[in-house]
Amino acid sequence: MISDLELRQVSHALLVERGVQLLDIAELVLNLQNKYIPNLSVAECLENVQAVLEKREVQNAIITGIELDKLAEQDMLSQPLREILTSDQGLYGIDEILGLSIVNLYGSIGFTNYGYLDKTKPGIIKRLDSKVGQSCHTFLDDIVCAIAASAASRMAHNDPSKIAIVNQ
């Protein structure tokens, strides 16, 4: 059996290897902030991002999605899957499925933020989406949106005074 420690370390290392720092995700959470939570700090966002990354389900989504992204880049996937992934084909949908499986862990209140981040593509999502060179981030961008939305949900569940982050 894979140890919990190994799964956690590999999943975190993969995010960094693919250009995503936890601080980038914390800034996405902060980006969801609005005038109703004037005192939200990036440190508090980061703490919630780290807690989300402790979940085994999140780690499994990360290692699976990034593996597929990397295999697509290395031309090691069969057709038509490779072309679907390298072109980030909009009708594919399995990438959003993996993202949703993360968001669901914190209940339904994160759906709104997940969709909003995926549509507006702020910060790191924009950078992942710009597809420099041969890079493929079809799964990674949805996973990162989902982690940020989940961190916001977690914050609201733990501190209902911050509820505006999920429904404003």
Next chain:
Amino acid sequence: MISDLELRQVSHALLVERGVQLLDIAELVLNLQNKYIPNLSVAECLENVQAVLEKREVQNAIITGIELDKLAEQDMLSQPLREILTSDQGLYGIDEILGLSIVNLYGSIGFTNYGYLDKTKPGIIKRLDSKVGQSCHTFLDDIVCAIAASAASRMAHNDPSKIAIVNQ
């Protein structure tokens, strides 16, 4: 057994009774349009909205959600459910669950639009959300966002040249 015809008619009549015309939902779909689909017409959006409303699962979500909204208005729900619904409490989440069950019928590509509409609240969603007098639309606004997002997904699945509506 309830006839299919009765369920369809009641669910459509409830939307109208609660202030939602199908054209309002079609305009939400059009609102998701962008420069990549310059020639999208409201008639095509309306056609897709009508198709979504033919699904039994969508009709069941409508009659259940609106019933709860109305019972909350009429002060016929137990506490704390009544207060949760009349205040549209952000941590409730069952309203988003019903919306997601609609979106899921057209696959995962609709999550993004569902979340985006729920967050930005354009058109009819804004009007539902303004809570004039004693009205309660806790479930209705999520259901309407979900129908619009599903109509956009349906359009993209049926005509992949319009795929930009779901992933741009």
Next chain:
Amino acid sequence: MISDLELRQVSHALLVERGVQLLDIAELVLNLQNKYIPNLSVAECLENVQAVLEKREVQNAIITGIELDKLAEQDMLSQPLREILTSDQGLYGIDEILGLSIVNLYGSIGFTNYGYLDKTKPGIIKRLDSKVGQSCHTFLDDIVCAIAASAASRMAHNDPSKIAIVNQ
């Protein structure tokens, strides 16, 4: 805002009022046990059931589902919703949606047990399903299956040596 304490107390009291003791749910979990976990105790199952019931999302599903069941019994729902609920119409589906929203909180490993309990209807599920007199448990039986499946998932996540409860 509804206090966390009030929501917890009301949701637990509603289960008992409707004839479901936490021990009944713990026995469903034990029922999922098999030869691969010979030493599973009802006390450990009960502890996991109680932890699931601490989640706000679970409490919200309970108070919403049971409210609808009770309103159906009291003839206070509009048609055709009342008839759909009192006949536990198989195509309705909103009851399963609420159950799934509970199971999702513990990841996807609980789907199998959720479906299995709902199909085989052991113990308390059978008793709820027998519809003595005017009672309506359309939502309650799915919610109870979901709580039991979630408790099994929680147990497996916390103690991977008990993983057989979710995949055997």
Next chain:
Amino acid sequence: MISDLELRQVSHALLVERGVQLLDIAELVLNLQNKYIPNLSVAECLENVQAVLEKREVQNAIITGIELDKLAEQDMLSQPLREILTSDQGLYGIDEILGLSIVNLYGSIGFTNYGYLDKTKPGIIKRLDSKVGQSCHTFLDDIVCAIAASAASRMAHNDPSKIAIVNQ
């Protein structure tokens, strides 16, 4: 863009290549039959299986899941993903997520059958699960259960007289 025809042909061919005939899946559907639908034929089950396989979302789940299964067999996945897949580790969960994304397309009434098939492993599921030699069917067995459950849901939605297949 990948043509619809190519995606359909590849996804069907992959099922056959991995040892799953459509008739095997039709027999799973028939297996869900019970005394309440005495006249259900395998031909009708097969027709519904074929309709489910026409959906792009189902085809995408098939090509993604089977690709991962094959890469695991060929030792072309990074660790720990490879070990998780080859051992069909019960806490992984991404396989169930892909299955659920298929079932959701036909509404919530299929959850029960999905879980039941996954737990009881009749027919082809048992054969896939027996892991002869180096074969890895971690994703395939969940996908096949999901296709069968979806076919049963489709049948019930189209012919409510056959509703017993989803709720008995």
